[in-house]
Amino acid sequence: MFKKSLSLALVLIFTLSLFSFAAFAVEPVIQVLIDGKAQTFDVPPQIINGRTMVPLRAIFEAMGATVQWNESTQTVTATKGDAVVVLTVGSVSPTVNGQVVPLDQPGAIVDGRTLAPLRFVGEAFGGTVDWSEATGTVTILSGSAAAPPQAGASVSITDVMGRTVTLPKPAAKLVGTHNPTLNIAIILGGGGKYLVGFGNKNMAGGLYGYVYPEIDDVLQIGRGREINMESVVQAGADLAILPQRFADLAESFEAVGVPAAVILPNSESFETIKASIALLGTLTGEEDRAAQINRFFDGKISEAKAVAQKVTDKPKALFLGASSQLSVANGLMLQSEILETVGAVNAAKNVGGSGDFQEVSVEEIIGWNPDVIYIPAYAQYTVDDLLNDRAWGSIKAVKDKRVYVFPSALEPWDYPTPSAAIGLVWLLHNLYPELYSMDQVLKDANEYYNMIYGQTFTLEQLGLK
Numbered sequence: 001m002f003k004k005s006l007s008l009a010l011v012l013i014f015t016l017s018l019f020s021f022a023a024f025a026v027e028p029v030i031q032v033l034i035d036g037k038a039q040t041f042d043v044p045p046q047i048i049n050g051r052t053m054v055p056l057r058a059i060f061e062a063m064g065a066t067v068q069w070n071e072s073t074q075t076v077t078a079t080k081g082d083a084v085v086v087l088t089v090g091s092v093s094p095t096v097n098g099q100v101v102p103l104d105q106p107g108a109i110v111d112g113r114t115l116a117p118l119r120f121v122g123e124a125f126g127g128t129v130d131w132s133e134a135t136g137t138v139t140i141l142s143g144s145a146a147a148p149p150q151a152g153a154s155v156s157i158t159d160v161m162g163r164t165v166t167l168p169k170p171a172a173k174l175v176g177t178h179n180p181t182l183n184i185a186i187i188l189g190g191g192g193k194y195l196v197g198f199g200n201k202n203m204a205g206g207l208y209g210y211v212y213p214e215i216d217d218v219l220q221i222g223r224g225r226e227i228n229m230e231s232v233v234q235a236g237a238d239l240a241i242l243p244q245r246f247a248d249l250a251e252s253f254e255a256v257g258v259p260a261a262v263i264l265p266n267s268e269s270f271e272t273i274k275a276s277i278a279l280l281g282t283l284t285g286e287e288d289r290a291a292q293i294n295r296f297f298d299g300k301i302s303e304a305k306a307v308a309q310k311v312t313d314k315p316k317a318l319f320l321g322a323s324s325q326l327s328v329a330n331g332l333m334l335q336s337e338i339l340e341t342v343g344a345v346n347a348a349k350n351v352g353g354s355g356d357f358q359e360v361s362v363e364e365i366i367g368w369n370p371d372v373i374y375i376p377a378y379a380q381y382t383v384d385d386l387l388n389d390r391a392w393g394s395i396k397a398v399k400d401k402r403v404y405v406f407p408s409a410l411e412p413w414d415y416p417t418p419s420a421a422i423g424l425v426w427l428l429h430n431l432y433p434e435l436y437s438m439d440q441v442l443k444d445a446n447e448y449y450n451m452i453y454g455q456t457f458t459l460e461q462l463g464l465k
Contacts, residue, residue: 030054032138034062043113045138051105052131053115054122054138056087063125063142069114076107076114078124085124087116093454096124100190100454102292157279160265160272161247167259170285171239175232177222178243181264183417184276185241186212187293187452188286197221197235207410211453225249229256239283267355268334268416270301270341277418293418296451300421300444301341307428307435308343315431317344318370318397319406319414321357322379325386326365330358335374335414342427344372362391372431373397374406376414377463404430408445409463422448426464438464 030045031038032054039062045054056076057067065080074089087094092103094116101124107116122129122140130139156166176182177199185194192212200223201215208215221231225246232240233256240253243264250260263279265272274294281290319335321327328348329335332355336346347368351358373395375383383403392398406414406423413423425444428436441464446456459465 030136030138032059032140034059034140035142037062041113043111043115045118046110046115048108048115049105052118052138053105053108053110054118056107056114056116056121058113059121059140060085060125063127063140065125074109080125083125087114087120089114091450091454093450093452094120094124095454099193100452102289102451104292104295155282155285157261157282159262159279160244160276161250161262163250163262165259165261165283167239167283171283173236173238174241174284175221175235175237175239175258176241177224177227178246178264180415180417181241181243181276183411183415184263184280185284187418188277188280188284188289190453192218194284196237197232199223210410210455210457227252229253232256232258241280264416267332269337270297270334270420273297273334273416273418273420276416293452296448297418297421300424304341304424304428307432308341310435311343311432315344315371316347316368317431318347318365318368318373320373320375320379322376323357324359325375325379325381325389326362327357327359328365330355333357334416334420338414338420338423338427341424342431344427344431365392366395369395370397371400372402372404374404376406377408377412379405407463409461410457418452419448 030052032045033039039058041055041058043055045052047053060067060078063080065078067076067078069076076087078085083097085094085096087107089107089109092106093100094103094107095101101120103117103120105117107114118131118138119129125142128141154166154168155170156164159165172194173196174185174194175197176185179199182195182198186192186208188194192214195218198215198218198220201220219231219235221235222228227249229252232253237258240258240260242249242260242262244262244266247262250262253260261279261283263276274297277290277293281287317339319329319339321329328351329346330351330353331346331349336349339346347370348358348360351360373386375381375386383405386392386403387398387401397403407426408422411419413419413426422445425436425441429438429441438459442459442462445462450456
């Protein structure tokens with residue numbers, strides 16, 4: 001009996017040891033090689049939220065950089081030659097030489113050491129990174145040892161007009177005069193990185209005072225369709241970016257040796273916004289950044305739809321145009337998609353015409369009797385103009401004083417740019433404050449602006465208070 005019990009105990013101990021060994025064996029062991037030399041760390045690399053995170057200071061110093069740590073701001077500043085890298089723990093918007101390099105996983109402190117995403121750390125000073133999942137090995141070639149970028153690598157797209165646009169290398173100097181189209185370049189550059197020629201600077205909006213203060217020094221090449229091609233040449237542009245409405249100007253740019261890409265179609269929607277970002281991302285070599293921005297956009301669309309599913313009583317809404325209070329957004333417009341995504345019914349959805357604001361009569365609006373009315377931040381009239389107009393007095397939205405300016409003070413959130421994602425979440429709060437708080441709107445807005453420009457804003461700056 002004793003021998004049998006002893007045998008069972010030994011079997012149990014052996015079995016438990018196998019489980020322990022198996023549990024230990026699945027822990028990833030990540031090895032880092034820098035210029036062929038194996039590295040050792042007091043806090044090892046590890047996988048966090050599906051991303052390989054590595055010790056920032058140890059790797060930067062092994063690559064020849066000097067690293068400083070600011071405890072009060074939780075910020076790492078690393079320098080190597082003329083290059084400066086700044087990363088704040090918890091932020092997804094570190095900078096390299098002042099330009100934001102967006103991350104999908106922020107830096108974190110683990111056991112007293114700052115860990116950051118592998119590829120960012122390896123490439124921040126011009127290195128190259130290779131990850132072998134099979135062997136769990138990270139191979140980094142530092143800036144001095146890394147192979148130089150392939151010279152003359154061309155980029156090519158098919159623009160919204162079906163034209164093939166091929167550049168000998170990614171564009172670095174862009175021009176244009178259509179503000180929503182130019183905004184895509186500003187978003188991808190985290191400011192004025194790419195623009196050497198602008199259009200109507202009075203249409204730039206308050207945002208650029210924060211993220212693009214040097215805009216006053218940028219050459220104005222014209223306004224709208226009136227473009228000075230001598231200025232375009234003077235600016236040294238290597239690409240002109242156009243909306244479809246200016247597509248016929250492509251030949252004029254190309255006649256002076258500047259390729260032109262039509263990247264923003266007349267039909268405005270979430271999908272066309274994302275497609276435009278992807279097109280310019282390819283032409284500037286910013287594919288990864290374009291993809292990250294579009295993932296954020298998709299996330300907010302999904303979030304808005306999820307909240308809207310909780311609503312059983314859908315409000316009837318009307319979105320008015322800027323030039324006239326009798327112009328309305330029909331079902332072909334981006335404003336209509338914004339309304340419908342959050343569960344509202346566009347009262348003017350079935351108004352005919354193209355994808356542009358359509359003129360209607362006040363009698364038609366009275367017949368629709370919308371529950372809520374929105375006017376754009378760039379309107380030439382005010383909320384009070386509607387509330388005090390006797391002709392509008394019988395409309396439910398006017399009687400209930402549910403007439404609002406669609407924000408923001410920084411930039412229009414109903415333009416065909418990714419900031420429309422923030423327009424979505426603001427509208428969620430406006431219609432369903434019990435389901436989506438203003439605190440959440442501010443959080444979403446700052447997540448977006450921090451990702452794009454490395455900046456955050458207050459409710460007052462956004463014009464929400």
